[in-house]
Amino acid sequence: xxxxxxxxxxxxxxxxxxxxxxxxxxxxxxxxxxxxxxxxxxxxxxxxxxxxxxxxxxxxxxxxxxxxx
Numbered sequence: 001x002x003x004x005x006x007x008x009x010x011x012x013x014x015x016x017x018x019x020x021x022x023x024x025x026x027x028x029x030x031x032x033x034x035x036x037x038x039x040x041x042x043x044x045x046x047x048x049x050x051x052x053x054x055x056x057x058x059x060x061x062x063x064x065x066x067x068x069x
Contacts, residue, residue, distance in 0.1 A: 002026055002050045002066060003033050004058065008043035015045050024050065024058070025067040 005023050008015055027033040030047045037044065050058055058064050 001028065002055060003030070003047050004050045005033060005037065005042075005047050006045040007037075008045065011041050011043045013043050015043065020045060022063070023067050024064060 003025050005025060006020050007023070008019060009021065013019070025033055025036060027036060033047050034044065
């Protein structure tokens with residue numbers, strides 16, 4: 001399953017919408033996503049599964065790229 005992760009680059013950063021980044025990652029659960037990204041030091045704001053029509057819409061974005069661990 002593909003998950004969309006909203007995050008700040010540094011764990012110490014306060015979440016501010018204008019500086020929020022996103023990435024896509026393949027994982028089996030939200031817990032799996034967190035374990036895969038643990039070493040990167042991101043301040044994860046929100047994780048949401050992406051599937052169906054939502055996934056097809058996201059694939060049209062030029063920023064869509066699934067992170068490979």
